[in-house]
Amino acid sequence: MRNSLILILFICVIVLIIGNACQGEEEIKKAQFFTNGKSLYASNCENCHGQNGEGLSNLYPPLTDTSFLREHQNQLACFVKYGITKPLEVDNRKFDTKMPANNHLTNQEIAYILTYIGNSFGNKLGLISTEEISASLKNCEIVE
C-alpha cells in the first residue's frame, strides 16, 4: 500500500517535470520567435505602425487593441502577407487606408513577426507557430 502510494507520487513528480520541461521548451521558442520578430518588425512594420505599435493618427491603426488581435487571430497572417483593402474597426475607430502586401515574407518570418506583435504593446497571445501561420494562409479571404 505504502509502496504503491510512493509509486503514484513518483509518477506524478515525473509527469510534472516533463510537463514543465515541455512548457520551458515552448517558452524558449517563444523568446526566440519574439527576438527575431522584433528586428523583422522594425524593418517591415514599424514605419507605419510605430515603434510601440501606436499607429499614426487615423491613418494607420495601432496594434495595441488586444481584443481585435484575438478576434482576428487566424486572419493576422493573411493581413501581413496579402495586405488589407477593406475597412477595419480597430480601437473603436474606423481605418480604411490600404495596407500593402508583404509577399516577400516567408511563413516562418510571419510567425516571428506575429509572435513579437502578439506579445508586445500589452498583448499576450503567446507563441504563434509557423504551423499556425501555414494553416491560416490556406484560408485567406481573397479580396479583389
Next chain:
Amino acid sequence: MKRYPSLFLALLFLIACSQGNKKLPILGEREPISKEIGGKMVSDTVYQTIPPFSFINQDSSIITNKTFDNSIYVADFFFTSCPSICPIMSKNLLKVLDKYKGNKEVKILSHSIDTKYDTPWVLKKYATKLGVEGDQWQFVHGSQESIYGIADKYMVYAKENSSAPGGFEHQGWLILIDKEKRIRGAYDGTNDEQVSQLMSDMDILLKEYH
C-alpha cells in the same frame, strides 16, 4: 579649476559664444556679383532661391510661392501610399506643426511625388486622417514635370522607380526655407534628433526677423 585657469576661461568663452546670436548658414549655390551703388562698385552675393511655383493643394485651391511670402517654411517630398519613410516624416512634421500651431510665420509644404494617384481629394483624405486641419500645412499636387523640377531646386532627390517600395524613390529631407526663399537647413525627416535640431533652428531663423 585653479590648475587650469586658461582651460576654464576657454570653456567659459565657448559657452558664452554658443549662447550668442547664432545664425543659420545659407545653403545652395551662390554667385558673387558686383553692382554700382552711389558711384562705387560693391560686391554682393546672390544665393540660390526657390523659383516661383504654382500647385493645387488639398482643398483644390491654387497655391503659389506667394502663399509662403512672409513666412518661413519646411518643405518635403512624399506620397500618400508610401510604405517606407513617409509615415515617419509625416509623424515628425506633426510635431513641428504642433509646436508652431497658429504661428502665421511658419508653414509646411508637402509635395506629392505620386502625381497620378495623389489627387487633391486623396491628399485631403490623407491630411484629415493624419489630423491636419486648416492651411498651415499644405499638401500639394502638380504635374510630374513641375514637382520633380522643384525637387531639384530644394536639392531633394525624387524619381519614379518601379523597384522601390511603393514605386518611387526619394530622400526624406525636411528643407527649411527662409522668407527670402533661401535654403537654410536640411534635416533627415526620419531621425528624431535631426527633427529636434530643425525645430531649434526654426526658432533661430524666426529671431532673424524680429
